[in-house]
Amino acid sequence: xxxxxxxxxxxxxxxxxxxxxxxxxxxxxxxxPRARIVPFVNKHAVARSSESYxxxxxxxxxxxxxxxxxxxxxxxxxxxxxxxxxKRTAAALEPYDxxxxxxxxxxxxxxxxxxPLVNNGDALYYGNLDIGTPAQTTTIDFDTGSSDLIxxxxxxxxxxxxxxxxxxxxxxxxxxxxxxxxxxxxxTANGVLSTExxxxxxxxxxxxxxxxxxxxxxxxxxPNAGLMGLAFPTIAQTGATPWFMALANQGLLASNVVSFxxxxxxxxxxxLCVGCIDTAKFTxxxxxxxxxxxxxxxxxxDIATQGFTYNGNLVTGAMxxxxxxxxxxIYLPPSQAAALYANVPGVQAHEDGKHWVFPCANAGSIGxxxxxxxxxxxxxxxxxxxxxxPIEQGSDTCSGAVVSSGEENGVALVGDAFMSTWYSxxxxxxxxVGFAQAV
Ligand SMILES: *[C@@H]1O[C@H](CO)[C@@H](O)[C@H](O)[C@H]1NC(C)=O
Ligand SMILES: *[C@@H]1O[C@H](CO)[C@@H](O)[C@H](O)[C@H]1NC(C)=O
Numbered sequence: 001x002x003x004x005x006x007x008x009x010x011x012x013x014x015x016x017x018x019x020x021x022x023x024x025x026x027x028x029x030x031x032x033p034r035a036r037i038v039p040f041v042n043k044h045a046v047a048r049s050s051e052s053y054x055x056x057x058x059x060x061x062x063x064x065x066x067x068x069x070x071x072x073x074x075x076x077x078x079x080x081x082x083x084x085x086x087k088r089t090a091a092a093l094e095p096y097d098x099x100x101x102x103x104x105x106x107x108x109x110x111x112x113x114x115x116p117l118v119n120n121g122d123a124l125y126y127g128n129l130d131i132g133t134p135a136q137t138t139t140i141d142f143d144t145g146s147s148d149l150i151x152x153x154x155x156x157x158x159x160x161x162x163x164x165x166x167x168x169x170x171x172x173x174x175x176x177x178x179x180x181x182x183x184x185x186x187x188t189a190n191g192v193l194s195t196e197x198x199x200x201x202x203x204x205x206x207x208x209x210x211x212x213x214x215x216x217x218x219x220x221x222x223p224n225a226g227l228m229g230l231a232f233p234t235i236a237q238t239g240a241t242p243w244f245m246a247l248a249n250q251g252l253l254a255s256n257v258v259s260f261x262x263x264x265x266x267x268x269x270x271x272l273c274v275g276c277i278d279t280a281k282f283t284x285x286x287x288x289x290x291x292x293x294x295x296x297x298x299x300x301x302d303i304a305t306q307g308f309t310y311n312g313n314l315v316t317g318a319m320x321x322x323x324x325x326x327x328x329x330i331y332l333p334p335s336q337a338a339a340l341y342a343n344v345p346g347v348q349a350h351e352d353g354k355h356w357v358f359p360c361a362n363a364g365s366i367g368x369x370x371x372x373x374x375x376x377x378x379x380x381x382x383x384x385x386x387x388x389x390p391i392e393q394g395s396d397t398c399s400g401a402v403v404s405s406g407e408e409n410g411v412a413l414v415g416d417a418f419m420s421t422w423y424s425x426x427x428x429x430x431x432x433v434g435f436a437q438a439v
Contacts, residue, residue, distance in 0.1 A: 022205040022241070022243070034252070034253060034254035035255070035274060036200050036202065036273075036275060036276075037273050037274075038142075038272040055388055055389045055390060055391055055399055056391070056392060059388075061328070062328055065327060066405055125260075125270055125325070125416065126141045126223070127139065127272060128140070129198065129200060129226070130198070130204075131151060131164055131169075132165075132171060133197050134169075135199065136164055137162060138163070138226055139225045141228070141326055142230060142272050142326075143227050143229050143230060143231075143324075143325055143326030144231055144300075144323060144325040144426055145229075145231060145300060146227060146229035146231055146326060147229035148210070148211060148227070149198065149211070149227070149228050149238075149242070150191075150211045150227045151212055151213065151225070151226040152164065152216075153212045153213060156214055156215055159213055159216055161225060163225065166212060169197075172194060172196055173194060173195045173196075174212070175192065177193045179213075181211075181237060188217050190213065191212045191213040193209065193210075195210070200274055203247060203252070203274060205247060208243050208246065209239075213226075227326070228244075231299065232298045232300070233245065234296075234297060234298060234299050235300070244258055247274075248429065253274070254276055256275070256429030257275065257276070257427045257428065257429065258428075259272070259273040259277045259423065259425045260272055260423070260426075261423050262325075262416050262419050262420040263420065264420050278423075281438060282436035283437045286425055286434035287377055287435060288425075288430070288433065288434040289303040289374055289375075289434075290374075290431065291303060292304050298431070300323075301323045302320050302322050303374070303432075304318065305319050305321040305372065305373050306374070307319065308340050308372075308402070309369065309372060310343065310368075310369055311368055312378055314372060315339055315340055316340050319336065319410050319412040321411075321414050322411060322412070323424060323426070326415070327414075327415030329415055329417050330402045330415055330418055331404070331405035331415075332413075333405060333407060333408045334404040337403065337404045337405075338404075340369070340402055344367060345366070346358050346359070346366060347400065350391065354403050355403055355404075356400045357391055357398065363383065368383060369386050369400075371414070382420065385401060385417050385418075385420050385421055386400060386402075386417065387399075387400070387401065388400055388401040401417035420438065421438055423435065
């Protein structure tokens with residue numbers, strides 16, 4: 001049994017400060033890379049009732065993430081590195097201009113080789129990332145709920161392919177400083193802090209700090225190989241500015257945003273728009289909400305929510321909503337989850353204390369749930385997405401997509417079950433999150 005070692009993780013954190021910052025790859029073309037759409041390909045074409053979607057596995061994975069997040073916060077506090085300064089240049093503060101984005105979408109780059117991404121039963125969305133020279137392509141969970149780039153190497157027996165082979169890259173450099181990350185269940189992933197050329201299509205940075213994973217005590221991460229964190233540097237265990245924010249800080253993006261379109265029921269068309277907003281993927285105008293606290297202490301993509309609604313009525317208290325593409329479902333403090341379901345006919349608290357359940361046959365008729373942020377708009381969740389699927393495989397009892405996080409911390413962790421109804425724009429330039437009705 002591998003035990004979490006504070007010492008080596010702290011060594012990693014301290015070492016990270018000496019890593020060089022990422023630099024842009026010199027462009028052969030006159031035109032700088034500005035934006036990139038990474039399309040999601042629906043490989044499995046699964047709906048939630050299918051065998052390849054296992055609700056229990058999804059919840060287990062999400063809860064591991066939550067625990068890991070808590071451990072990381074704790075670790076950073078103890079190691080005194082909590083307030084890493086967020087570097088934001090003037091470029092990062094340029095106002096977002098939707099016309100720039102429309103233009104960006106229309107450039108010929110959009111037509112260049114598409115990186116296939118996969119909608120894994122609406123529970124996990126992932127796509128390709130190029131790393132090294134020549135480029136090695138791996139699969140990545142693009143995660144707005146963390147800030148490190150973590151890629152498994154060929155040496156990692158318990159990791160998921162496609163692996164990265166440092167010996168085959170001319171641009172790989174390592175600090176030999178250990179990187180160790182612990183999950184709440186005691187499992188770990190270990191590696192070394194390194195730097196590499198990291199690219200999505202023509203959007204590329206050299207010397208991007210990342211962790212190359214060489215050993216994991218259990219499967220990491222699967223079905224995708226690695227993780228790319230899109231949250232703030234304050235929570236980067238590597239101490240590095242995340243790839244997307246480094247691109248933005250250097251003025252290399254058409255707009256300093258990443259936007260997600262997450263398809264429903266295994267449908268085609270999901271995508272990540274890096275440096276852009278894809279107006280083909282939503283209707284109406286996006287509505288934006290400021291980040292809290294909205295300053296250099298920012299950790300996650302947090303915005304204020306007045307609470308959750310049931311059939312249009314506010315039924316929970318106010319919370320901080322963390323908008324997290326790397327979490328499948330929606331997690332509320334137990335008291336708030338109980339309040340949400342309290343007056344919903346035919347819904348019962350499950351004996352496990354985490355879920356609220358109903359007959360799958362009633363999924364379409366239990367009513368509509370939603371969220372209200374700092375405006376009067378009710379952001380209703382598509383009922384098919386509110387149905388988290390059978391509580392166990394083959395069961396005709398289904399679980400709501402809102403699950404208890406087990407912690408009275410005032411935080412709503414809002415994952416793909418919400419984002420698949422609402423096109424989500426993570427606007428670093430203006431420190432805000434926008435939502436528009438997804439197609
Ligand atoms: C791989 O994971 C299993 C448990 O799933 C563990 O027993 C084994 O030690 C791990 N292998 C390595 C090389 O860490
Ligand atoms: C950020 O804002 C919060 C809340 O207003 C405040 O407590 C904190 O001190 C601020 N941090 C910085 C670095 O400005």
